[in-house]
Amino acid sequence: MTDDQAGRPAADRCPGVRTPHSARDGALARVRVPGGVVTAAQLTELSHVATEFGDGHLELTSRANIQIRGIADVHAVSGRLSAAGLVPPTHEQVRNIAASPQSGRIGGNADVREHVSRLDRELQMRPGLERLSGRFLFGLDDGRGDVLALQPDSAAVWHSADRAELILGGIATGRFAHTDDVVSAILDAAEAFLAAADGRWRMRDLDHATLEHVIGQLPGTSGSGESVVYHRVPRIGWLEQSDGTVMLGGVVAHGRITAQLAEFLGAVGTDIVITPDREILITDLSEGVADTVLRVLAPMGLIFDANSPWTHISCCVGAPGCAKATADVRTLAAQRVHSLAGDAEPVAAREHWVGCDRACGSPAGTHTLIIATPDELVTVSK
Secondary structure (H helix, E strand, O other): OOOOOOOOOOOOOOOOOOOOEEEOOEEEEEEOOHHHEEOHHHHHHHHHHHHHHOOOEEEEOOOOOEEEEEEOOHHHHHHHHHHOOOOOOOOHHHOOEEEOOOOOOOOOOOOOHHHHHHHHHHHHOOOOHHHOOOOOOEEEEOOOOOOHHHOOOEEEEEEEOOEEEEEEOOEEEEEEEEHHHHHHHHHHHHHHHHHHHOOOOOHHHOOHHHHHHHHHOOOOEEOOOOOOOOOOOOOOEEEEOOOOOEEEEEEOHHHEEEHHHHHHHHHOOOOEEEOOOOOEEEEEEOHHHHHHHHHHHHHHOOEOOOOOHHHOEEEOOOOOOOOOOOOOHHHHHHHHHHHHOOOOOOOOOOEEEEOOOOOOOOOOOOOEEEEEOOOOEEEEEO
């Protein structure tokens, strides 16, 4: 048993790199990517690992993490990704940290990027927090509400550059912390949850009285702030950063990056940010480099068109890769996209196609769930 497994709920099978999931198409490793940020060198190494040991793709998740499927040599993958700084010695499966993807570059009340690194670092320094469920989600929202839309378990939203409100299980607590104290407060809340959880995995699973008890343990001051309402707009295309450089936003079919495309993305030489909407943000580009990236990567499958149905349509792996799935969901999703090709208006509602009622990979917020069975498509509004 690894350090990450010790004391964690036995039924919590959220995969990691050292503890992959055994799928029908081989071992599946989930690489936690705090804040969705991957360096050029890390993305290059991920592309090599997917080619040498996996199915040749990197799969993006609804928490901005990365998965490699069809792994033949788990030990080799673990060693390679550990050396690349993607897998720490402990706390691997609880490093679920969502952050506003455009923070510090476009909009927002504060730049939360340094808080992502600090939260990841201090999380690993707290013995006991490795016992959190692999589904527990930390969040850092720069004020636009994109992270709050994910309903994180222990999070903060910045109402100003130096003042953030603590959010537990999607509920505003009315407790505020100075920006320098936010990370400690978020981790304190996670420890208070563990002490009261009694086997429950998520903050929202607590009854009202227990949640109020956890809120009562929070540091900071009482106060009030404006409610945050998030209106999703795909982060796609040519996006101007506040410093005058360019961010390019794209998506890929099925949320799967080919290893070749990932290697070319790494060759750009700048940080890549993965979003919970499975978008790929290429940051800090000069106009000349951005133009070259567009011309080179678009023919390789990176979609820079905000009107593409792939900005609103996602799917699970489906059959035959998943033993639970009863339909080839990827093919069905592709057929749905093809049917929409050429429409004057972009797809307005989000759709997620799945092969069973577990609905793996479903997006947060309002969406239409299409459950594919051998005999019919069942549509559910979420």
